Amino acid sequence: xxxxxxxxxxxxxxxxxxxxxxxxxxxxxxxxxxxxxxxxxxxxxxxxxxxxxxxxxxxxxxxxxxxxxxxxxxxxxxxxxxxxxxxxxxxxxxxxxxxxxxxx
Amino acid sequence: xxxxxxxxxxxxxxxxxxxxxxxxxxxxxxxxxxxxxxxxxxxxxxxxxxxxxxxxxxxxxxxxxxxxxxxxxxxxxxxxxxxxxxxxxxxxxxxxxxxxxxxxxxxxxxxxxxxxxxxxxxxxxxxxxxxxxxxxxxxxxxxxxxxxxxxxxxxxxxxxxxxxxxxxxxxxxxxxxxxxxxxxxxxxxxxxxxxxxxxxxxxxxxxxxxxxxxxxxxxxxxxxxxxxxxxxxxxxxxxxxxxxxxxxxxxxxxxxxxxxxxxxxxxxxxxxxxxxxxxxxxx
Numbered sequence: 001x002x003x004x005x006x007x008x009x010x011x012x013x014x015x016x017x018x019x020x021x022x023x024x025x026x027x028x029x030x031x032x033x034x035x036x037x038x039x040x041x042x043x044x045x046x047x048x049x050x051x052x053x054x055x056x057x058x059x060x061x062x063x064x065x066x067x068x069x070x071x072x073x074x075x076x077x078x079x080x081x082x083x084x085x086x087x088x089x090x091x092x093x094x095x096x097x098x099x100x101x102x103x104x
Numbered sequence: 105x106x107x108x109x110x111x112x113x114x115x116x117x118x119x120x121x122x123x124x125x126x127x128x129x130x131x132x133x134x135x136x137x138x139x140x141x142x143x144x145x146x147x148x149x150x151x152x153x154x155x156x157x158x159x160x161x162x163x164x165x166x167x168x169x170x171x172x173x174x175x176x177x178x179x180x181x182x183x184x185x186x187x188x189x190x191x192x193x194x195x196x197x198x199x200x201x202x203x204x205x206x207x208x209x210x211x212x213x214x215x216x217x218x219x220x221x222x223x224x225x226x227x228x229x230x231x232x233x234x235x236x237x238x239x240x241x242x243x244x245x246x247x248x249x250x251x252x253x254x255x256x257x258x259x260x261x262x263x264x265x266x267x268x269x270x271x272x273x274x275x276x277x278x279x280x281x282x283x284x285x286x287x288x289x290x291x292x293x294x295x296x297x298x299x300x301x302x303x304x305x306x307x308x309x310x311x312x313x314x315x316x317x318x319x320x321x322x323x324x325x326x327x328x329x330x331x332x333x334x335x336x337x338x339x340x341x342x343x344x345x346x347x348x349x350x351x352x353x354x355x356x357x358x359x360x361x362x363x364x365x366x367x368x369x370x371x372x373x374x375x376x377x378x379x380x381x382x383x384x385x386x387x
Contacts, residue, residue: 025134026141043150048134049158053243056166072137073130 010050012092013040015059015077015085022076024065025051051075059084107139110146117156122314123163131159157317161244164316168250171304171311172236175257178300179229179264185297186222189271189290196286197278205277214277217270219367221263224375229260231383234328246320250311252384257308259383265301268294324384337386341376345369 017023017031028051029044054060059081065074077085114135118128135155139146149155205211235253239245245253275282275290326335333340345368352364380386 024137026138026145029138043154044138044145044148045135045150045155046158048131048155049162052159053162053166070137070140071133073134 009092010042010047011054012085012088014047014050014054015081015088018060018075018077019082019085022074024072024074026072028075054081105146107136107146110139110149110152111136113152114155117152118159120315121156121160123156123159127163160314161247161316161318164247164250164311164314165239165242165245165318167307167311167314168245168253169236169240171307172232172253172257174304174307175261176229176233176236178304179225179260182264182268182297182301183222183226185293186267186271189275189286189293190218192286192289193274193282196283198281200278200281204281206280207277210273211277214270214274217266218274220371221267221270223371224379225260225263225267227375228256228263228379228383231325231328231385232256232260234325234330238328238330244316244318246322247316247318248322249320250316250318252322252324254308254312256383258305259379261301261305261308265298268298268301322384324387328384337376337380340385341373341380344376345372348372 013032014028017028017035023031025047026044029047032040051060051062055062055075059078060075061078062073062075064071066072111132115128115132118124118131123131135149139149202212202215205214232253235249235256239249239253272291272294275287279287324335324337325340326333349365349369352368353361355361356364376385
């Protein structure tokens, strides 16, 4: 899926990936690629501005951890983030059903 | 590209867009961790310039909105103090005329400042607040639009500070005709409430230092209003003259109302001409 088309949905994708467990940036990108079977392809650095924005909005929180001798930033969904995710999931389902009804 | 070269380019690109200090360090640490995670990660991360610009466009939007809201909060406090000072000046004084100051020219300057500056501060502050709240859900606002937002905030802060200075100057120049507590309160209180304005000006400056290049038009007041109006700036100016004139007429009564109404209407037109383009009231 082209990077430009992804931009509008990146927030939802990140929230969905973090619903399972806290992850750092590289793992988030890797999870996105794996879950989509490689269809979701974007410049990996573009995830970070989105992470910072979601954190400023109170949907994520983060902390530094040390793994394998390297410092990395771990992101976790907040309660507000979970509520927003559920709401956006519903909106996506409605949208997808509407588009499906028109194009098929 | 090697990881070291990439990180050097990214650091330079972040600096070029105005991202420095703790945020730059955090971005660099996370980027380094990411690009060292596997051999191909550095090539998939995206061009340093593009990544830095993405950060800048979003950060500039967020910081500019916050700076505008902070400006309005500081101005609201200063505005309430000024309004109280204006009302108390009547009870604290002996009704001396505008030329009875210690130095008459300064007394006239103070009186004019008290009339004009708060109105400009109010208009600019409300315009900044309107834009910040109307665009609160936008991930990225065009750079030109952010420029207009910050200009409104700056104008509001400057004229807010000048309003407090005018009140203090009035209190000092007319002290022979005012109660001592008023002169003390107006000067000390004015100085104290100027501090938040100065501090907020720093956050405006900090927001302006982030160099967004997000494309798009600056827009104007018609894009910021919650109701759709015909895009006719001079009609808006005329309507404002009429409303402000009527309010001044009602407030001033039979004796002073007509004079005040004419003064206010002329002030609206002069303000529209002098600051209209700068504040996005007209293109």
